[in-house]
Amino acid sequence: MEQYDVVIVGAGIAGALVADVLAKKRFSVLALDAGPEVQDREKLLERYYADPSKHSDSPYPSNPKAPQPIPGVPGSPGGAADHYVQTGPDKFSSSYLRQVGGTTRHWQGLTPRLMPVDFRIRSAYGAGVDWPLSYEDIEPWYVAAERELGVSGDNNIDYGSSRSADFPYPALSQSPLDRALNQALKGAIFEGLPIKAIPQSSARDSRLCQASGSCTPICPVGARYDALTHVNRARQNGAVIKEKSVVNRIVVGENGRISHIHYKTWDSVEHKVGGKYFMLSANAIETPKLLLMSAQAANVNVANSSDQVGRNLMDHPAQVGVAVAKKPLGAYLGPQVTSVFNAFQDGVFRKERSGFLTYVFNSGFGYPGGPDNSVKRLIYEQGLSGKSLRQAVADQPRRELILFSQTEMLGNPDNRVTLSKRLDALGMPHPSVHFSYDDYSKAALSKAQDLHQLVFDKVDAVFNLNVPEIFSADHMMGTTRMGTDPKTSVVDANLRSHDHDNLYIAGSGVFPSVGTANPTLTLAALSLRLADHLADKLGGTSLIQKSGLYRKP
Amino acid sequence: MYSRRSLIKRMIQCCAMGTLMYPGLNIVLAREAKQVRKFELFMDLSRHVTGFDDLNSELGKHYYQDLINHSDPGTLSELLTVYSENKDLTPAMLMLKTDQPLVQSVIQLWYSGWLTPVDHTPDHIKAMAYTESLAWKAMGLVPRGVPKGQLWQAIAQQTLT
Numbered sequence: 029m030e031q032y033d034v035v036i037v038g039a040g041i042a043g044a045l046v047a048d049v050l051a052k053k054r055f056s057v058l059a060l061d062a063g064p065e066v067q068d069r070e071k072l073l074e075r076y077y078a079d080p081s082k083h084s085d086s087p088y089p090s091n092p093k094a095p096q097p098i099p100g101v102p103g104s105p106g107g108a109a110d111h112y113v114q115t116g117p118d119k120f121s122s123s124y125l126r127q128v129g130g131t132t133r134h135w136q137g138l139t140p141r142l143m144p145v146d147f148r149i150r151s152a153y154g155a156g157v158d159w160p161l162s163y164e165d166i167e168p169w170y171v172a173a174e175r176e177l178g179v180s181g182d183n184n185i186d187y188g189s190s191r192s193a194d195f196p197y198p199a200l201s202q203s204p205l206d207r208a209l210n211q212a213l214k215g216a217i218f219e220g221l222p223i224k225a226i227p228q229s230s231a232r233d234s235r236l237c238q239a240s241g242s243c244t245p246i247c248p249v250g251a252r253y254d255a256l257t258h259v260n261r262a263r264q265n266g267a268v269i270k271e272k273s274v275v276n277r278i279v280v281g282e283n284g285r286i287s288h289i290h291y292k293t294w295d296s297v298e299h300k301v302g303g304k305y306f307m308l309s310a311n312a313i314e315t316p317k318l319l320l321m322s323a324q325a326a327n328v329n330v331a332n333s334s335d336q337v338g339r340n341l342m343d344h345p346a347q348v349g350v351a352v353a354k355k356p357l358g359a360y361l362g363p364q365v366t367s368v369f370n371a372f373q374d375g376v377f378r379k380e381r382s383g384f385l386t387y388v389f390n391s392g393f394g395y396p397g398g399p400d401n402s403v404k405r406l407i408y409e410q411g412l413s414g415k416s417l418r419q420a421v422a423d424q425p426r427r428e429l430i431l432f433s434q435t436e437m438l439g440n441p442d443n444r445v446t447l448s449k450r451l452d453a454l455g456m457p458h459p460s461v462h463f464s465y466d467d468y469s470k471a472a473l474s475k476a477q478d479l480h481q482l483v484f485d486k487v488d489a490v491f492n493l494n495v496p497e498i499f500s501a502d503h504m505m506g507t508t509r510m511g512t513d514p515k516t517s518v519v520d521a522n523l524r525s526h527d528h529d530n531l532y533i534a535g536s537g538v539f540p541s542v543g544t545a546n547p548t549l550t551l552a553a554l555s556l557r558l559a560d561h562l563a564d565k566l567g568g569t570s571l572i573q574k575s576g577l578y579r580k581p
Numbered sequence: 582m583y584s585r586r587s588l589i590k591r592m593i594q595c596c597a598m599g600t601l602m603y604p605g606l607n608i609v610l611a612r613e614a615k616q617v618r619k620f621e622l623f624m625d626l627s628r629h630v631t632g633f634d635d636l637n638s639e640l641g642k643h644y645y646q647d648l649i650n651h652s653d654p655g656t657l658s659e660l661l662t663v664y665s666e667n668k669d670l671t672p673a674m675l676m677l678k679t680d681q682p683l684v685q686s687v688i689q690l691w692y693s694g695w696l697t698p699v700d701h702t703p704d705h706i707k708a709m710a711y712t713e714s715l716a717w718k719a720m721g722l723v724p725r726g727v728p729k730g731q732l733w734q735a736i737a738q739q740t741l742t
Contacts, residue, residue: 078707079707201734234734242725398711413630421715
C-alpha cells in the first residue's frame, strides 16, 4: 500500500492550498479528487458559449461517477434535486462542483472577511454559536489567504474587519451601475444608516480583469482566481494530484488513528492508500457523506462521537430583488459584481434577526448568461421586431438591476446531510438532505426587501419585484462544526477530529456559525493555518512561518 | 449548400459535359438552384425582421436548416413566398399576414443564437451562434465570456467621461 505524509481528500481550494504548502516543505502529499481535471480553458469556454442555458456549471457538466447538484432556483426544472435526495421541508439548492479545483472553478471570487463579532455571536447577541477562534487569531491568515488568492481591494474602506496588511492589488473600479446607484441614493437613509455601494474586495486580479462579465462560471482571461493555480503549484512542488478518484471509506486502525483510506477510480478499480495524516476537504456535503459512509461500512464511529457529522447544515439564504429603471443605469458593463451595500450586516438586531449583505449585480437579468430572457420578452410579449426591436434591445437591458441580499442562518441539528438509498454510477449513495429555513434568516430577508424597495424607488423603477422564492447563495457550511467541546462539535480549533488524532477536516463545513460574508476567504485562511499546523506536526517549520509575514496564532 | 458563384460555375461545367449523358441532371440542378434562391430569401427576410443588414451567412445556413428540421416545411415555404411578394411590408405587418410564431422564431434565433439543441450540431457552431448573436450587437457589447481585449480599469475610466 502506498504511503504519504499527508493524504488529502478533495482537491478544491482547501486541499490545493494545504497540498501546496506541505509539498513546498518536501513532505509527501497525495490529493485525490472525485472529479476530472480540466485545464484547457478554451475547451471550457467553448462549452460555456455552446450551452444555451448558460448556468454556473455550463463548462463543467456533472458526471454519473461523481455527480454534483445542478444549479437552479427552488422548484425549477433541473434543480439541485438531481443530486440531492431532498426530504424537505424546504429545498436545499446550493450547488457545487466535483472537479479538480473544486467549486472555485465556477465561483464569483468575492472575498469579504467575517467581522470580529461573527466569531462570538453567541456572547455578543445570544444567538448562534461562538467559534473557538477569535478574529485576532485568524486575521494573519486572512492576510495570507488574500496574498495566495491575489485579492483586489480598497485599503481606505472600513469593511468592519480590521486589517494588518494592505490588499495585494488595487480595487477593481466600480461600474457605471454602481455610480448611478450612488448618485440616485445620495442622502438616502435606511435603518438610520446611509446607503452607499462600496467596492467589494475579490479574488480577481485588477491588473488583468477585462470585465468579461462571466466571473461565474469562467473568466476567459484567468483574472479570477481558481484553485487550479494551487493545484498546479502543488504538483510542481512534488505533490501527487489524482483526478477521478472517489474516496469511499476511511478506515480506523489502532488507537483510534486513521490507518488508510479506500478509493475507487472511474474505471471501478479499488485502491488503498495510507498516510501519517489525513485531511478531508471535499466540501460540506461530500465530507460528512464520506464520514457517514465509512461508519456504515464498518459499523464503527468515524469522527462522529458527537453525532454532529452532517448536522447544522447552513447556507446564506438570499433575497433577490429585480427592477427595470426609467433610464439606463449601465447594466451589463463590468465584472459581475463590483460593489456591495455592507452597512446592514451587524447591529443589536442580531439578537432577533440576521443582518444582510447586499450585492449589486452588473449582469442585468442575464446572469450568468446573456440578455436572452429580456429579448424574449421584447419579441413575444411586446411583439417587437425589426429596427424597433433592435433599439429596444439596445436600451432596456441596460436599465435592469438585480440586488442580492444574503443573510445568516443559524445552526440547527435537524438540518442535516445523511445517506440516501439512491446510488450513483460507482455505487456511492447520493446525499439525503433535510433542510428548513429559519425565522432568524427570514426576518432579515423581509428587511432586505425594504432596502430593495427603497433603492428601486430611488432609481424610478418602472418595474420592480422582490422575488418570492428564497435563493441559495451556493454556500454549504456547518456540517462538521468546529468547537472546544467534543460532545457538541466534530473538530477542534486546529480542525483536528476530536475522535482521531491524525484526521483533519478543512472547508466551510467547520464553521460553527456563518455571518453573512461569503465563506471562501475564511475557509482559505483556516486551510493555510491548518497547513502550518500540519507542517509543525510533521516536524518542520513551514515556509509561511519562515517568511516572517504571518503571526503564528 | 452552395454559394451563387460556385453554383453557376458548376452548372456550366455540368451543362457542357454531363446533361447529354445524364438527362436527369437538369432536374437535380434546378432543385439545387431553387434551394439557393430560398436560402437567399431567408437571409433577406432575416435582415428585414431583425433590423440588421450584416448577418453572418454561415450561421444563417445553420439557422435555415434548423428551421427546416424543426418547423412545418409548408409554413416556412409559405412565409418565404409571402415575403418575396410583399417586401415592402413592415416586420409587424408581415407577422400579421403570415405565421407570427415562425417569424418570431427566426428573430429569436438571430438575437439569442439558440439553435435547437441536437446532438449532431457541433459545439463550435453553437458557440459561434452565441458569440455572433445579435442581442450583444444591439447593445454594442462584446458577448459575456469573450475577452474584451482591454482592461476593466481602463474601460471604467472611459465610462467616467
